[in-house]
Amino acid sequence: MTPPEYTPEDRPVAALLAPDILALLDDSPTAVAAETEELHAADLADVTELIPREKVAVLLAALPPQRAADVLEYLDEDLRAEVLEAMSARQAAALVSEMTPDDRADTLEEIEEERAEEILAAIPAEARRETEQLLAYDPDTAGGLMTTEFVSVPASMAIEAALAAVRTIARSGRREAMYQIYVTDETGQLSGVLSLRELLAAPEGAKVGDVAWTEVVTIPAQADREEVARVISNYDLVAVPVVDDAHRVLGVVTVDDVIDAIQEEQTEDVQKLGGMEALDEPYMTVGFWRMVKKRGGWLSFLFLSEMFTASAMGHYAGDVTKVVALALFIPLVMSSGGNSGSQATSLIIRAMAIGEIRLRDWWRVALREIPTGIAMGAGLCILGIARILLWQEIGLYNYGTHYALIAVTVGLALIGIVTWGSLAGSMLPFVMKRLGFDPASASAPFVATLVDVTGLVIFFSVAQIVLNGTLL
Amino acid sequence: MTPPEYTPEDRPVAALLAPDILALLDDSPTAVAAETEELHAADLADVTELIPREKVAVLLAALPPQRAADVLEYLDEDLRAEVLEAMSARQAAALVSEMTPDDRADTLEEIEEERAEEILAAIPAEARRETEQLLAYDPDTAGGLMTTEFVSVPASMAIEAALAAVRTIARSGRREAMYQIYVTDETGQLSGVLSLRELLAAPEGAKVGDVAWTEVVTIPAQADREEVARVISNYDLVAVPVVDDAHRVLGVVTVDDVIDAIQEEQTEDVQKLGGMEALDEPYMTVGFWRMVKKRGGWLSFLFLSEMFTASAMGHYAGDVTKVVALALFIPLVMSSGGNSGSQATSLIIRAMAIGEIRLRDWWRVALREIPTGIAMGAGLCILGIARILLWQEIGLYNYGTHYALIAVTVGLALIGIVTWGSLAGSMLPFVMKRLGFDPASASAPFVATLVDVTGLVIFFSVAQIVLNGTLL
Numbered sequence: 001m002t003p004p005e006y007t008p009e010d011r012p013v014a015a016l017l018a019p020d021i022l023a024l025l026d027d028s029p030t031a032v033a034a035e036t037e038e039l040h041a042a043d044l045a046d047v048t049e050l051i052p053r054e055k056v057a058v059l060l061a062a063l064p065p066q067r068a069a070d071v072l073e074y075l076d077e078d079l080r081a082e083v084l085e086a087m088s089a090r091q092a093a094a095l096v097s098e099m100t101p102d103d104r105a106d107t108l109e110e111i112e113e114e115r116a117e118e119i120l121a122a123i124p125a126e127a128r129r130e131t132e133q134l135l136a137y138d139p140d141t142a143g144g145l146m147t148t149e150f151v152s153v154p155a156s157m158a159i160e161a162a163l164a165a166v167r168t169i170a171r172s173g174r175r176e177a178m179y180q181i182y183v184t185d186e187t188g189q190l191s192g193v194l195s196l197r198e199l200l201a202a203p204e205g206a207k208v209g210d211v212a213w214t215e216v217v218t219i220p221a222q223a224d225r226e227e228v229a230r231v232i233s234n235y236d237l238v239a240v241p242v243v244d245d246a247h248r249v250l251g252v253v254t255v256d257d258v259i260d261a262i263q264e265e266q267t268e269d270v271q272k273l274g275g276m277e278a279l280d281e282p283y284m285t286v287g288f289w290r291m292v293k294k295r296g297g298w299l300s301f302l303f304l305s306e307m308f309t310a311s312a313m314g315h316y317a318g319d320v321t322k323v324v325a326l327a328l329f330i331p332l333v334m335s336s337g338g339n340s341g342s343q344a345t346s347l348i349i350r351a352m353a354i355g356e357i358r359l360r361d362w363w364r365v366a367l368r369e370i371p372t373g374i375a376m377g378a379g380l381c382i383l384g385i386a387r388i389l390l391w392q393e394i395g396l397y398n399y400g401t402h403y404a405l406i407a408v409t410v411g412l413a414l415i416g417i418v419t420w421g422s423l424a425g426s427m428l429p430f431v432m433k434r435l436g437f438d439p440a441s442a443s444a445p446f447v448a449t450l451v452d453v454t455g456l457v458i459f460f461s462v463a464q465i466v467l468n469g470t471l472l
Numbered sequence: 473m474t475p476p477e478y479t480p481e482d483r484p485v486a487a488l489l490a491p492d493i494l495a496l497l498d499d500s501p502t503a504v505a506a507e508t509e510e511l512h513a514a515d516l517a518d519v520t521e522l523i524p525r526e527k528v529a530v531l532l533a534a535l536p537p538q539r540a541a542d543v544l545e546y547l548d549e550d551l552r553a554e555v556l557e558a559m560s561a562r563q564a565a566a567l568v569s570e571m572t573p574d575d576r577a578d579t580l581e582e583i584e585e586e587r588a589e590e591i592l593a594a595i596p597a598e599a600r601r602e603t604e605q606l607l608a609y610d611p612d613t614a615g616g617l618m619t620t621e622f623v624s625v626p627a628s629m630a631i632e633a634a635l636a637a638v639r640t641i642a643r644s645g646r647r648e649a650m651y652q653i654y655v656t657d658e659t660g661q662l663s664g665v666l667s668l669r670e671l672l673a674a675p676e677g678a679k680v681g682d683v684a685w686t687e688v689v690t691i692p693a694q695a696d697r698e699e700v701a702r703v704i705s706n707y708d709l710v711a712v713p714v715v716d717d718a719h720r721v722l723g724v725v726t727v728d729d730v731i732d733a734i735q736e737e738q739t740e741d742v743q744k745l746g747g748m749e750a751l752d753e754p755y756m757t758v759g760f761w762r763m764v765k766k767r768g769g770w771l772s773f774l775f776l777s778e779m780f781t782a783s784a785m786g787h788y789a790g791d792v793t794k795v796v797a798l799a800l801f802i803p804l805v806m807s808s809g810g811n812s813g814s815q816a817t818s819l820i821i822r823a824m825a826i827g828e829i830r831l832r833d834w835w836r837v838a839l840r841e842i843p844t845g846i847a848m849g850a851g852l853c854i855l856g857i858a859r860i861l862l863w864q865e866i867g868l869y870n871y872g873t874h875y876a877l878i879a880v881t882v883g884l885a886l887i888g889i890v891t892w893g894s895l896a897g898s899m900l901p902f903v904m905k906r907l908g909f910d911p912a913s914a915s916a917p918f919v920a921t922l923v924d925v926t927g928l929v930i931f932f933s934v935a936q937i938v939l940n941g942t943l944l
Contacts, residue, residue, distance in 0.1 A: 170670070320796055
């Protein structure tokens with residue numbers, strides 16, 4: 001089967017090939033491996049996701065173990081766990097043994113713990129030790145992302161010998177990451193790095209230590225995956241070595257794992273920013289009650305916080321009774337505060353996520369947000385006053401004799417509330433971070449709620465000053 | 473100077489080294505190149521960003537041209553443009569000639585057009601042609617991201633000859649991307665791919681065509697950068713070839729450019745989701761009026777839309793006068809609709825961005841959102857009714873004789889508004905996409921505004937039904 005070209009916005013390969021492969025599985029399962037040989041494992045994984053669940057194990061069994069492991073690596077997490085849990089521990093162990101150590105550890109982490117231990121017990125001793133070491137790291141850290149298979153050579157080795165060694169490893173069928181060759185000194189510490197390309201380019205007769213870069217960007221095992229992403233992206237790397245305190249290489253994080261981490265991290269951030277817990281699963285497959293729980297929790301918290309508006313309004317009920325016109329503008333004025341807060345909080349959360357802004361910058365941010373808020377508030381003030389005067393003049397609505405004062409109340413309240421919204425929205429991520437929470441928890445709805453309650457107080461305080469002696 | 477280790481949350485290298493390098497620039501500029509030789513170009517670029525502007529050209533002049541070009545590639549866009557615009561066209565041409573073609577094109581795109589053409593005219597003919605070709609592509613497409621320097625060999629070439637050719641290129645000091653070697657047939661069409669590692673592992677005596685993968689993931693030049701990112705990430709690639717209609721390789725997009733594109737795209741999405749235009753610049757450096765414009769435009773649009781709430785409220789002013797207690801709960805009920813809408817819209821925008829959900833899925837999404845909205849609304853309904861009954865019972869507030877009916881009004885309105893918020897929030901990104909806009913323009917504040925206006929109507933309609941004959 002020839003692989004169709006990639007077309008945007010779809011994964012057509014899988015949909016096109018699934019029926020054929022399914023038919024082949026029924027007719028002559030032994031032919032499946034050869035027929036799908038040229039397909040990218042990612043495409044074959046997509047096919048696997050489309051065929052009936054009971055056929056998945058049949059398909060994997062029809063492939064050579066290494067190929068089946070490749071397909072498993074690209075498979076949807078839930079399906080992968082399901083498939084492995086349905087197999088015997090020995091069958092599953094045979095498959096996961098063929099995976100790269102980092103994927104093997106990630107896979108075992110996803111499946112049911114007891115079953116994971118059975119599988120772990122059934123894989124060869126060396127791979128088991130390696131996997132256990134990786135499982136000890138938090139999956140969201142450099143240690144949790146790294147693979148332990150990498151190529152390192154001593155600095156004293158001759159270039160030609162190093163090239164021969166690399167060639168041997170490349171031919172061995174082992175799965176070392178090989179973009180970079182790491183160079184160690186006699187104590188085993190990392191002393192340099194060179195790319196496969198630089199190894200090829202090196203003059204004959206030189207030693208590895210002569211041509212390697214002695215400056216190596218490294219990362220500690222406990223570094224958060226966001227930091228790993230920042231380093232890889234800042235230095236345009238394809239792989240970064242993870243080192244221990246003695247500067248010995250523990251493993252390597254490759255760029256493909258980092259891209260996945262960046263995407264996941266961004267998905268979490270957007271979901272939190274929207275005012276909910278991160279789903280941790282694709283939208284379409286998350287269960288109904290799980291979805292309700294992830295969203296309902298925050299929604300209830302926001303609802304309970306927003307109840308203060310009812311209390312605040314109760315406090316000002318007398319004013320509302322006297323000047324019903326005030327009530328008409330409450331949603332308008334309040335929402336403007338929420339909107340300016342939402343803008344500010346999104347800006348700051350993102351700038352923090354990419355490392356543009358740090359905790360100590362809060363003061364500089366506040367100094368930017370206050371004038372920005374005043375300028376935007378002044379703009380809305382003009383629009384708001386114009387709206388009230390216009391409606392009154394052309395007779396669309398009668399706000400009473402003191403309509404001009406009501407217009408001034410709304411206008412001044414807008415300046416105050418938009419400025420306060422910008423300031424509160426920009427400062428909340430700093431407060432969250434300072435308190436040890438994820439700054440992204442300072443979601444747009446959270447800011448809006450905060451600004452709603454305080455905004456009401458600003459609105460009625462302005463009203464009491466402006467309308468004192470006339471309407472109030 | 474030895475490079476300090478990377479420490480999280482900071483770019484300490486630059487801050488630590490800048491004073492030394494600055495002193496060296498004054499004392500013995502000729503020593504700068506040797507002293508900074510082992511620094512990563514990214515770190516040296518960070519240093520460059522920290523020293524006084526007038527010293528930047530001095531520093532770059534003190535480095536070998538290729539090294540200076542490397543530093544320029546990592547420099548902040550605005551500073552890079554400034555530096556190149558301040559040089560003579562010949563000096564600037566000497567620097568950009570040393571850049572990789574894709575960075576050269578990107579750089580010229582950033583600087584003032586007339587000056588860019590002068591620089592372009594001063595670079596060598598071949599590089600100029602190459603650059604002009606790249607400049608013809610939209611910078612946000614695969615063509616705009618790709619570099620034209622890559623390694624390709626004919627399928628009929630022997631492995632050893634190919635390795636020798638690759639070695640010659642690696643030694644030439646040219647800057648070809650070399651993670652993958654592309655294999656062409658006799659018509660020049662792309663027929664296969666193999667990694668440098670696979671080339672090394674190939675058995676002696678074989679031909680390149682025998683060992684290359686014939687399945688090659690490719691991307692058309694006009695593909696959007698989001699699509700490029702999706703392909704690179706889906707297939708775990710370090711580089712993807714860009715092909716023309718005849719399946720000839722035009723260039724290669726490497727993963728580092730894709731990571732930058734993913735980050736930029738994500739920053740834009742978060743800013744739009746926050747209810748503003750994308751800044752396109754770092755938060756800390758964007759000018760005051762530019763910031764006000766990017767945020768004030770949307771804020772004014774939202775304000776004008778939200779004015780409908782004042783009109784709607786005006787319509788129900790009679791009800792508010794009769795039952796002031798209703799007014800107290802307007803912010804609470806409305807904000808819950810906005811919050812559920814914000815959740816739904818964030819979820820869907822993100823799921824669309826990573827390709828999990830497509831336009832045709834709108835119906836399946838609606839079928840998920842309606843029951844989710846009802847369940848969450850029912851939860852808030854219970855909380856809301858409990859709150860009113862509790863306050864009434866313990867005497868915190870007196871909602872009048874018909875307080876139970878007011879509680880029922882608030883509760884039922886919450887179910888309606890939260891369901892409507894979830895539905896509207898999830899459908900708006902589809903509507904945006906269908907109309908040809910970026911789905912991320914369906915920002916949280918936009919959804920909240922939409923739901924506010926319609927939410928008021930729901931609230932007062934419920935009130936009229938429940939309170940008909942008693943309070944209204």
